[in-house]
Amino acid sequence: MVNEHEAAVLWFTGLSGAGKTTIATAVERELRNRGSRTELLDGDAVRQLSPTGFSREDRDAHVRRVGFLASRLEHHGVTVICALISPYASSRDFVRGLCKRFVEVHVSTPLVECERRDVKGLYARARRGDIPQFTGIDDPYEPPATPELTIDTSVMMLDDAVARVLRECEAAGVVGPSTAVAGRDSE
């Protein structure tokens, strides 16, 4: 069952380890449960298709390509949830221009917290110089100037973060209220 709400592109941007994929996965599950047609695009997963480098040009091209994919799915009624570091403002703004309804969520967890967690051990390797051009260490992260939402997972729990994104989706007409509240529409 697919409902008739508007499609959108929810774009989670932030440092490695900030919590983008965790929030995006939970949001996607909830949107699907509420009857949306959804697709989750994770930056790491898409990269595996055709390995790309990490120069400014490579990163920009990667973000543009994922953004194009997202915009075409959105065009066909799919709500696309994207989790990519996407460090450059110009690349993200390019994608915004492709999409009809673009919700930029800055997962703004500070570097010091991302590095403390270091779930994949990447920061340690980057600090040792084993991974060059690592965002936040020796490659810049350009925070969004006016994102639709900002979520810092060092001070906000996952459930609250997901709830905030869903409220934003409801306000934008992307999804109806949760099924606990809905279901009386046809009375």
Add this chain to the structure above:
Amino acid sequence: MVNEHEAAVLWFTGLSGAGKTTIATAVERELRNRGSRTELLDGDAVRQLSPTGFSREDRDAHVRRVGFLASRLEHHGVTVICALISPYASSRDFVRGLCKRFVEVHVSTPLVECERRDVKGLYARARRGDIPQFTGIDDPYEPPATPELTIDTSVMMLDDAVARVLRECEAAGVVGPSTAVAGRDSE
């Protein structure tokens, strides 16, 4: 109005100037007229998003990326019509593996005819050495061993080519019979 037929990926492969885009565009229009949800992905257009080189690796990555995009759209019920030189068999087979219903159409117009037409003047430039790694001149084209269809536009008119592709689509359950015949379903 979108009908309930199966989605598919129609993949037109062949030399530059073979007629891929012309046939693909006409097929897309007809499928849309018959109620399919469609998307046309043209190799040249997608390349403009993020300019890519023409090495074997670059071409392979380009085809994989377009194929991934096509497969995700197909997953959400869109019939995707792709027109790409896609010269390497292994790249096309990778895409076939991603898709549920993959219809490979080899537009097999011979090189001598493509070069005679030379609509964009590319063959002349390639022969002069101005465009390196040009498929058919100094880069290989690996024809499909067992494509679903083969169309040589040097001996087949556009209308006949489109009709053949549509018959293949009908046989595969991708689209219903033409509206001239249909429309009495609900009697």
